[in-house]
Amino acid sequence: MRGSATPKTATSVCGPAAVRRLARGFTGLLRRARDAGELNPGLDAEAFAWSLMSFVAARSFRRAVVTDPDLERRLVEQLLRTLGDRS
Template sequence: MSAEDRRESILAAATEVFAEVGYLRGKTSAVAQRVGVSEPVVFQNFGTKSALFAAVVERAADHICRMIERMTDSAQPVVGLLTLMLDPDHLRAVHSAGAVGAIFADASSITDAPEVEAAARASTRRFATALTALLERGREHGELRADLDTEAAAWWLLSRLASQKFRRSTAA
């Protein structure tokens, strides 16, 4: 297996582990076990658990941004895409344990790992940029108000999405 393939397999396993149990409870030994390597191999590739999690956040952000870019490039109505994105069942699904939203919710709460904080901030900015482009398409095609500040609306959407974890914990 090439070094790049090994790194990708570690990232895939780490994404699963961290999405299922979170950063604090996720163990590099569990990641190694899923890949079928020793724990030192994980550290040889990433150095630290926090660097591994930061790479997971960046990889997940790549996936989400590509998905939003495909939405932007599609012919589907933006209002319909936003309706699906904000549907309560969809929000519950993407923020549940094992889903990618759980990774971002976790990353945004990490305050003692600079590389994780940096990855979370960079991902959020990338999401805002991608959502702004989607909203601009909706505005240009007359689906959204002509005077809509698409950047402000994108940040509002991100705030709404980020609050999902809080909403769930206070509703219980």
């Protein structure tokens, strides 16, 4: 196994208020891109911001337990498809 099975979390490193500020920043960025027609018009910007942050936070967990080296690429592609689907 690689990495630590119990990685530090963002809240333990910088505090909950900083994490919430980051989420608000991502939410605003995603809303602006969605409203400009650059992203899926049905995108829930706040939910996707938290999903993206959770994805990044869980990376060390995945590295510690997942044996499929291709999984990270597939997960990123799935996230990008969600963002770019403009139907």
